[in-house]
Amino acid sequence: MKKILSALFIFSLLFTVTACGNGGSGVDSVQTEKTESGSSQTAADTSSKDEQAENAEPLESEPETAEPLENDTETSNDDNNNGDNHILVAYFSLAGEQYEVGVIEKGNTEIVAEMIAASTGADMFKMEATTEYPDTYEELLEVSRQEADTPPEIAETVENMTDYDTVFIGYPIWWGDTPAIIKVFLQSYDFSDKTIIPFCTHGGSGLAGTDRTISGLCPDSTIGEGLAVRGSTAQNDRDSARESVTEWLTDNGYAKE
Numbered sequence: 467m468k469k470i471l472s473a474l475f476i477f478s479l480l481f482t483v484t485a486c487g488n489g490g491s492g493v494d495s496v497q498t499e500k501t502e503s504g505s506s507q508t509a510a511d512t513s514s515k516d517e518q519a520e521n522a523e524p525l526e527s528e529p530e531t532a533e534p535l536e537n538d539t540e541t542s543n544d545d546n547n548n549g550d551n552h553i554l555v556a557y558f559s560l561a562g563e564q565y566e567v568g569v570i571e572k573g574n575t576e577i578v579a580e581m582i583a584a585s586t587g588a589d590m591f592k593m594e595a596t597t598e599y600p601d602t603y604e605e606l607l608e609v610s611r612q613e614a615d616t617p618p619e620i621a622e623t624v625e626n627m628t629d630y631d632t633v634f635i636g637y638p639i640w641w642g643d644t645p646a647i648i649k650v651f652l653q654s655y656d657f658s659d660k661t662i663i664p665f666c667t668h669g670g671s672g673l674a675g676t677d678r679t680i681s682g683l684c685p686d687s688t689i690g691e692g693l694a695v696r697g698s699t700a701q702n703d704r705d706s707a708r709e710s711v712t713e714w715l716t717d718n719g720y721a722k723e
């Protein structure tokens with residue numbers, strides 16, 4: 467009961483701000499313009515967190531896709547996976563106790579990441595912190611809060627990042643934003659000539675403007691259309707999640723022939 471109340475408290479906070487931020491305009495109101503500054507944001511940048519929270523989507527927003535952000539490089543959606551493309555799915559995801567789904571053996575985002583890799587033939591990289599995350603939801607809330615001041619270190623690196631021209635980046639929405647580890651990851655490599663495609667799982671916020679966070683951190687990358695899948699759908703209704711993933715990949719030309 468305590469956990470439910472805690473989760474409700476967090477989300478009601480986020481969604482209260484959301485309702486003020488976008489006039490409660492509903493599922494189709496994902497804003498996709500680049501961050502105005504185009505400058506780097508960090509996990510400790512609380513003003514950017516507020517901005518993300520303002521863009522969090524209401525509970526009915528799943529699945530949600532966002533149009534590609536404006537960028538300098540024109541890409542065709544016809545066939546982005548012609549075999550010459552080297553694709554990586556890099557993601558962060560936690561098992562253990564998670565919002566809405568109880569104790570899970572495989573993280574919600576990991577399930578979606580595996581679907582993407584299976585459909586595209588991509589390689590996979592799982593981001594893990596050098597310090598293990600707690601496996602109870604309440605403790606995780608506390609640790610994640612502290613990460614704004616103390617970002618985690620990533621245990622392993624992608625040795626051959628230069629081989630990839632397209633990188634799907636997957637994460638759970640935390641506090642209306644990407645987890646800090648995603649920002650650490652994006653700042654650890656040169657993504658300037660790459661296409662980054664965000665995807666997330668969430669408890670009701672949708673992408674929550676995280677495509678703009680990523681665009682701000684990687685201003686010289688092409689940012690593709692993002693996908694948001696509700697965590698409980700990824701975990702408990704995999705056929706429906708797979709359908710959303712397949713449709714999104716097909717629409718964007720990433721599904722293998």
Ligand SMILES: Cc1cc2nc3c(=O)[nH]c(=O)nc-3n(C[C@H](O)[C@H](O)[C@H](O)COP(=O)(O)O)c2cc1C
Binds near residue numbers: 564696
């Ligand atoms: C620390 C923390 C903060 C969260 N904040 C949000 C949020 O702001 N909005 C939301 O929709 N879901 C939020 N959630 C729910 C997660 O996004 C959701 O459960 C996700 O599917 C977990 O994915 P994973 O199993 O891959 O880690 C939060 C979960 C945690 C643990």
